[in-house]
Amino acid sequence: MQMTSAPHLLAEDGPEYERILGDALRHAHERPDLEGVGDRLNTEQLRTMALSATALITAAAATEYEHYVKARGELRRAATAEGADGAPAPDGPQSTAAGSGAGIGAVITVLTPLLAGAAAVIFLLVGYLLKAVSPSVTFVGSLVAAGWFFAAVAAAAILVASVGLLVTALRNGATSLAAENEEQELPEDVARAREAWRHALLERGILPFLRDALADPTAGPAARTPHRSPNRIPKVGYSRPDFSGPDDGPAAGPRPTFTSPDFTSPDFGGPEHRPD
Numbered sequence: 001m002q003m004t005s006a007p008h009l010l011a012e013d014g015p016e017y018e019r020i021l022g023d024a025l026r027h028a029h030e031r032p033d034l035e036g037v038g039d040r041l042n043t044e045q046l047r048t049m050a051l052s053a054t055a056l057i058t059a060a061a062a063t064e065y066e067h068y069v070k071a072r073g074e075l076r077r078a079a080t081a082e083g084a085d086g087a088p089a090p091d092g093p094q095s096t097a098a099g100s101g102a103g104i105g106a107v108i109t110v111l112t113p114l115l116a117g118a119a120a121v122i123f124l125l126v127g128y129l130l131k132a133v134s135p136s137v138t139f140v141g142s143l144v145a146a147g148w149f150f151a152a153v154a155a156a157a158i159l160v161a162s163v164g165l166l167v168t169a170l171r172n173g174a175t176s177l178a179a180e181n182e183e184q185e186l187p188e189d190v191a192r193a194r195e196a197w198r199h200a201l202l203e204r205g206i207l208p209f210l211r212d213a214l215a216d217p218t219a220g221p222a223a224r225t226p227h228r229s230p231n232r233i234p235k236v237g238y239s240r241p242d243f244s245g246p247d248d249g250p251a252a253g254p255r256p257t258f259t260s261p262d263f264t265s266p267d268f269g270g271p272e273h274r275p276d
Contacts, residue, residue, distance in 0.1 A: 009058045010069070017058065020198060021050050024206050034207075036214035049213055050206065057209050061200035068193040075190050109161045116154035123147030 009017060025043045028034040037043060050057060058065065127143030186194070 020202055021206055033211050040214050046210055046213060050209060057205040060205035061197055064197040064200040068197040071190045071193045109164055112157040113154050116150045116157055120147050120150035120154055
């Protein structure tokens, strides 16, 4: 796999990378080179390995991704400049006030059922307890009525919160559909750059990684990057000196011989043997 310098995958393109990876894993059985899926490694294991090696895989499509990001950035700058020439920016004082109002409304929507429910439980519990202990107390009926009032308020608040959640979900769904339609209506150059990046990411990044993972399941992503083995000793341009034993060289000449000097003791005899 060819490694090139590449911009880091942006967070907004992470879901697209996961989608392409998921499509490749779902259709892996249709490719003869990925026939080992499910035997050596299953799809979840391959997905985990590919997600942990995102930088390694996306580097294979670095040129196409850089071109796509550049084209998309130019489109956004042009749209921003066009919006600045038209209506005022949406982050003015009115939008700030609307945002603060929405925040207060959300707080009220959440706290009202809790507070009303707690008040209803307290008033009903105290009222019925006093009614059972001393029915002659005059304000027992007021406590019970207040408890049922707060219970009705809590029920109404829960209903309003449910309707608000439903409206928010529908609004978010409409926003997502609008974003998808906007993505489908991209200019031709941006759409072409995006498709080129997707194709390069699949063919030169994801599929080769999956093939390598199936060929050697025990090796991690780091083992698939070019590296040198620590046990491999480089050869130098000269050989070791040839040390040979005494029997390996040419025939040796006659060695000089040494004899010990002939030391003899003097011929000394007894007193009757004097030297001449």
